[in-house]
Amino acid sequence: MTFAFALAATNGAARAGTLLTAHGPIETPVFMPVGTAGTVKAMTADAVRATGAAIVLGNTYHLMLRPGAERVAALGGLHRFTDWPGPILTDSGGFQVMSLAKLRKIDADGVTFQSHIDGSRHRLTPARSIQIQHLLDATITMALDECTPFPATHEQARASLDLTTRWAALSPAAFVPRPGYGLFGIVQGSTYPDLRAGHAAALAAIGFDGYAIGGLAVGEGQPAMFAAIEATVPHLPADRPRYLMGVGTPDDLLGAVARGIDMFDCVIPTRGGRTARAFTSWGVANLRNARFAGDARPLDPGCRCPACTRHTRAYLHHLFRAGEMLGPMLLTWHNLTYYQDLMRGLRAAIVQRRLHAHIEAVRAGWAACGEIA
Amino acid sequence: MTFAFALAATNGAARAGTLLTAHGPIETPVFMPVGTAGTVKAMTADAVRATGAAIVLGNTYHLMLRPGAERVAALGGLHRFTDWPGPILTDSGGFQVMSLAKLRKIDADGVTFQSHIDGSRHRLTPARSIQIQHLLDATITMALDECTPFPATHEQARASLDLTTRWAALSPAAFVPRPGYGLFGIVQGSTYPDLRAGHAAALAAIGFDGYAIGGLAVGEGQPAMFAAIEATVPHLPADRPRYLMGVGTPDDLLGAVARGIDMFDCVIPTRGGRTARAFTSWGVANLRNARFAGDARPLDPGCRCPACTRHTRAYLHHLFRAGEMLGPMLLTWHNLTYYQDLMRGLRAAIVQRRLHAHIEAVRAGWAACGEIA
Numbered sequence: 001m002t003f004a005f006a007l008a009a010t011n012g013a014a015r016a017g018t019l020l021t022a023h024g025p026i027e028t029p030v031f032m033p034v035g036t037a038g039t040v041k042a043m044t045a046d047a048v049r050a051t052g053a054a055i056v057l058g059n060t061y062h063l064m065l066r067p068g069a070e071r072v073a074a075l076g077g078l079h080r081f082t083d084w085p086g087p088i089l090t091d092s093g094g095f096q097v098m099s100l101a102k103l104r105k106i107d108a109d110g111v112t113f114q115s116h117i118d119g120s121r122h123r124l125t126p127a128r129s130i131q132i133q134h135l136l137d138a139t140i141t142m143a144l145d146e147c148t149p150f151p152a153t154h155e156q157a158r159a160s161l162d163l164t165t166r167w168a169a170l171s172p173a174a175f176v177p178r179p180g181y182g183l184f185g186i187v188q189g190s191t192y193p194d195l196r197a198g199h200a201a202a203l204a205a206i207g208f209d210g211y212a213i214g215g216l217a218v219g220e221g222q223p224a225m226f227a228a229i230e231a232t233v234p235h236l237p238a239d240r241p242r243y244l245m246g247v248g249t250p251d252d253l254l255g256a257v258a259r260g261i262d263m264f265d266c267v268i269p270t271r272g273g274r275t276a277r278a279f280t281s282w283g284v285a286n287l288r289n290a291r292f293a294g295d296a297r298p299l300d301p302g303c304r305c306p307a308c309t310r311h312t313r314a315y316l317h318h319l320f321r322a323g324e325m326l327g328p329m330l331l332t333w334h335n336l337t338y339y340q341d342l343m344r345g346l347r348a349a350i351v352q353r354r355l356h357a358h359i360e361a362v363r364a365g366w367a368a369c370g371e372i373a
Numbered sequence: 374m375t376f377a378f379a380l381a382a383t384n385g386a387a388r389a390g391t392l393l394t395a396h397g398p399i400e401t402p403v404f405m406p407v408g409t410a411g412t413v414k415a416m417t418a419d420a421v422r423a424t425g426a427a428i429v430l431g432n433t434y435h436l437m438l439r440p441g442a443e444r445v446a447a448l449g450g451l452h453r454f455t456d457w458p459g460p461i462l463t464d465s466g467g468f469q470v471m472s473l474a475k476l477r478k479i480d481a482d483g484v485t486f487q488s489h490i491d492g493s494r495h496r497l498t499p500a501r502s503i504q505i506q507h508l509l510d511a512t513i514t515m516a517l518d519e520c521t522p523f524p525a526t527h528e529q530a531r532a533s534l535d536l537t538t539r540w541a542a543l544s545p546a547a548f549v550p551r552p553g554y555g556l557f558g559i560v561q562g563s564t565y566p567d568l569r570a571g572h573a574a575a576l577a578a579i580g581f582d583g584y585a586i587g588g589l590a591v592g593e594g595q596p597a598m599f600a601a602i603e604a605t606v607p608h609l610p611a612d613r614p615r616y617l618m619g620v621g622t623p624d625d626l627l628g629a630v631a632r633g634i635d636m637f638d639c640v641i642p643t644r645g646g647r648t649a650r651a652f653t654s655w656g657v658a659n660l661r662n663a664r665f666a667g668d669a670r671p672l673d674p675g676c677r678c679p680a681c682t683r684h685t686r687a688y689l690h691h692l693f694r695a696g697e698m699l700g701p702m703l704l705t706w707h708n709l710t711y712y713q714d715l716m717r718g719l720r721a722a723i724v725q726r727r728l729h730a731h732i733e734a735v736r737a738g739w740a741a742c743g744e745i746a
Contacts, residue, residue, distance in 0.1 A: 039692060039699040044679060067666065067691045075669055075687055083683040293440065296448055306417060310456040314448055318411060318440045325698060326412040 003182040003209050005241050009351045013233065013260040016350040019210075019241055021139045022180025023079065023087040026054045028241060028262040029346055031253065031339045032089060034270060037062045038072075038082050041270050042325075042332040045083035051305070051333065052340040055087040055139070057265045060132050061096030064122065065115045069135040077137030089265070090138035092129045092186070094145045095214070095246070106146065108166065126167040127174040130183070134176055142212065143171035145186040150218040157190035161199050164188050169206055182209030184243060190215060191224045193231035200235035211236045212243040213261075217252070226255050233260040250279055250342055250366070254359045257346050269339045273332030276320040280338060283366040287331065292317040305337035306330065376555040376582050378614050382724045386606065386633040389723040392583075392614055394512045395553025396452065396460040399427045401614060401635040402719055404626065404712045405462060407643060410435045411445075411455050414643050415698075415705040418456035424678070424706065425713040428460040428512070430638045433505050434469030437495065438488045442508040450510030462638070463511035465502045465559070468520045468587070468619070479519065481539065499540040500547040503556070507549055515585065516544035518559040523591040530563035534572050537561050542579055555582030557616060563588060564597045566604035573608035584609045585616040586634075590625070599628050606633040623652055623715055623739070627732045630719050642712045646705025649693040653711060656739040660704065665690040678710035679703065 004020045019026040033040045033048060035056045040048050048056060058078050063069060075081050078088055094111075097104055101113035110125030129144040144167050148160040168185045175183040185208040189195030196213075203211060213232050216225045229244065236242055243263035244256050253264060269279060276287040280300040285292075287299075295313035303309070307316060307330035319327030342362070349358035377393045392399040406413045406421060408429045413421050421429060431451050436442060448454050451461055467484075470477055474486035483498030502517040517540050521533040541558045548556045558576040562568030569586075576584060586605050589598045602617065609615055616636035617629050626637060642652060649660040653673040658665075660672075668686035676682075680689060680703035692700030715735070722731035 037691075037695045037697060038688070039697045042698045042702075044699065044702065045683065046679065062695075066695055067687070071667060071687070074667065075685060081685070081688055081691075083679075294444060294447065306419065306456075310418065312448060312454070314440070314444070315411070315454055318454075322410045322435075322439055324410060324412050325415045325701065326417065328698065329415075329417065329702070 003180050005210070005239065007239075009353070011350040011353045011355040012258065014258050014346075014350045014355050015260060015262060016347045017241065017262060019262075020180070021087045021182070022178065023085060023139045024054065026087055027347060029253075029257045029343050029350075030054060030263050031343045032057050032263065032265040033336050033339075034265055034267050035082065035084075037066070038078065040332075040336075042274060042328045043270075043336070047333055048084070048336070049086075051336040052344065053336065055089060056084055058082075058088055058090045058136060058138065059096060060090050060093035060124075060129055060136070060142075061100065063090075063136060064093065064132050065117055065120075069132040073135040073137070077135075079137055087139040088137075089140035090133045090136055090142065091245070092133070092142040092144040093124050094129075094186075095147045097124060098147050098149070106163070108163070110144070110167075111146075126170045130171060130174040139181055140210065141175060141181070141183045143168050143183060143185050143208070145188060145214055147218075148188050148190050148215045150190060150215070150220055152190045154192055154195070157188070157192055157195055161188045161195055165199065165202050168203055172206065172208075184208050184210040184212050186212045186214040186245070187232055187236075188215045189228070189232075191220050191228050193227065196228050196231040197235050200232045204235065204237050208240070210241040210243060210263075212245050214245045216244065217247045217266075222252060222255065225252070226259060229256060229259045229261065250339070251363070253339075253342060254346070254362060257350075258355060258359065269335035270332050273335045274328040276327065276331065277335075278316075278331060279335050281362075281365045282368045287313065287316045287327075288320050289317075299334060300338065303334060303337060303341070305334045307334040376553055378583070378612060380612075382726070384723040384726045384728040385631065387631050387719075387723050387728050388633060388635060389720045390614065390635060392635075393553070394460045394555070395551065396458060396512045397427065399460055400720060402626075402630045402716050402723075403427060403636050404716045405430050405636065405638040406709050406712075407638055407640050408455065408457075410439070411451065413705075413709070415646060415701045416643075416709070420706055421457070421709070422459075424709040425717065426709065428462060429457055431455075431461050431463045431509060431511065432469060433463050433466035433497075433502055433509070433515075434473065436463075436509060437466065437497075437505050438490055438493075442505040446508040446510070450508075452510060460512040461510075462513035463506045463509055463515065464618070465515040465517040466497050466505070467502075467518045467559075470497060471520050471522070479536070481536070483517070483540075484519075499543045503544060503547040512554055513583065514548060514554070514556045516541050516556065516558050516581070518561060518587055520591075521561050521563050521588045523563060523588070523593055525563045527565055527568070530561070530565055530568055534561045534568055538572065538575050541576055545579065545581075557581055557583040557585050559585040559587040559618070560605055560609075561588045562601070562605075564593050564601055566600065569601050569604040570608050573605045577608065577610055581613070583614040583616060583636075585618050587618045589617065590620045590639075595625060595628065598625070599632060602629060602632045602634065623712070624736070626712075626715060627719070627735060630723075631728060631732065642708035643705050646708045647701040649700065649704065650708075651689075651704060652708050654735075654738045655741045660686065660689050660700075661693050662690075672707060673711065676707060676710060676714070678707045680707040
């Protein structure tokens with residue numbers, strides 16, 4: 001079993017492919033639900049499977065603090081722990097150390113920080129991050145990076161990127177190769193095209209099983225994000241998967257797939273599911289809105305999820321107004337189903353070489369009655 | 374389709390029966406999960422079905438305030454609204470008006486109160502309570518009662534009971550008979566055997582499709598509760614189901630079934646599911662306890678629920694420690710499965726006339742390693 005990526009079709013810059021892993025195949029473009037602390041929030045593993053998800057995320061930062069990587073390993077790894085035998089990608093911890101940890105201190109060899117849970121002191125180095133991900137039994141391991149803050153001057157972005165390159169260069173040696181397991185590097189460079197291009201080339205020279213684009217969707221806006229993708233993609237090996245980290249809205253996914261991205265993760269559908277924000281074929285809507293109180297229609301008439309096939313908009317509205325957990329449960333299930341079906345539609349359109357027309361049709365649907373997002 | 378109750382077997386005072394309703398049959402003794410506001414908390418309807426539940430509860434008080442009985446009726450009734458085509462019992466609102474509403478004022482004809490949600494003014498009378506339950510399309514309608522507070526003097530309990538009798542007498546005329554639908558009266562009388570006996574006889578004289586015992590599990594303790602049941606049951610018609618409201622712990626269920634009770638509802642398994650309190654064949658335990666942090670065993674090895682067949686105690690512990698919704702979701706699923714299987718075991722033992730030995734065996738299991746409850 002190799003960690004192989006095969007392209008099935010291209011349409012402009014967009015690609016449809018298949019990634020073969022030790023834990024099963026992944027058809028791309030793919031959206032990966034976020035399972036930060038060993039669970040996709042408000043979803044059983046069976047429910048995640050029912051949405052059609054092929055791979056889920058786990059978080060090195062959260063899991064190393066609680067329940068601990070060694071504990072997860074003793075319990076048989078993250079697949080058994082979470083009832084998810086399929087592929088799992090774990091992030092390196094770099095992003096969460098920057099956004100969540102207290103008193104973090106970065107040096108040339110790694111980062112020392114205090115847990116946001118109990119204040120305990122921890123250290124992550126490129127080797128320790130990879131070791132933790134090995135203990136978790138991650139199918140796809142991410143090399144430790146420094147997620148460059150936004151905004152950053154060219155000089156700041158350059159310095160940050162150099163640290164990530166240094167850490168990336170140490171990563172392949174720390175990774176224990178196993179058939180069907182892969183190691184990805186993370187391209188930084190903020191919104192500077194020259195830095196993005198240069199860093200992509202630098203990582204490609206090191207050689208990874210896949211390449212992520214990090215440090216985007218952090219406030220730069222969609223046009224700047226798309227520009228950064230366009231500056232990066234041509235410098236990545238065409239025969240390796242490309243993963244845009246932490247993105248995004250449905251419209252972000254359309255634009256990024258059209259620009260050659262194969263993989264995505266984002267909390268938007270799951271967080272939205274807990275805050276009554278529904279993503280549908282007719283647009284985005286907040287189910288707490290009074291206009292849904294008596295609405296006997298299914299949330300999204302064409303959707304196959306239980307929220308849509310079993311219930312009315314009025315019921316979902318009621319659940320959120322009453323503060324019932326079933327509201328987040330059903331809407332998370334719907335949103336993830338919508339994201340999966342959106343990606344499946346994009347893949348089919350790429351294979352049939354009609355991506356542009358398909359994207360126009362999806363956008364026309366969104367304009368029908370919801371807010372635009 | 375009649376609302377028929379047939380006894381399949383008896384064992385001492387205990388009974389195994391079948392209740393035929395417009396929405397399906399119910400084998401007794403039966404435990405009814407509580408779906409206060411149109412959802413069994415933390416459970417999809419599919420999950421409730423998977424536990425083996427045959428009937429669920431809804432609450433007149435909560436549903437009249439939000440989303441409103443007329444709205445539920447316009448949306449096709451509570452069965453369609455909640456994706457539960459099976460039998461539904463709704464309580465009368467009496468208990469919740471006493472425990473939740475603000476500024477309640479009882480008079481001879483009903484009760485006026487303010488909503489705990491928005492302070493709006495509402496009135497419940499015996500006829501309006503039954504009308505609301507009709508709008509909800511309840512399979513089993515409860516007559517409005519005054520739930521006597523505990524403790525109460527004999528005089529207070531008598532006065533309260535007289536009001537309930539007065540309201541009960543008005544109820545059959547307000548109930549629209551439909552094939553397979555039933556109306557239950559509620560016996561009060563606090564912990565006074567003479568009042569319980571007299572009230573049971575008074576309600577039997579009015580004539581209902583079933584008889585509930587209310588006003589227990591309110592602080593009187595298990596011995597007093599069992600004594601009140603023993604004082605009541607002989608005065609209820611043997612050919613009608615007997616429903617002990619708001620009870621109880623697994624041990625309460627054993628004792629009450631042995632004393633001739635057929636139906637139960639209680640928030641204990643669902644509330645416990647949200648607060649890490651696990652009910653198992655080896656006893657009761659709090660899953661937040663550190664002793665479970667590395668426990669690789671299933672929660673209850675013989676249990677068929679997803680929490681037990683797919684996960685470890687260590688994973689459930691982790692979910693509760695991390696504040697993840699999946700903890701309450703999985704443990705509610707387990708607790709309700711445990712309650713259903715407990716009732717199923719009691720029924721089988723009654724049919725085989727070995728209830729006493731079965732109860733001893735269940736209790737011996739609980740003494741094995743958990744706390745006793």
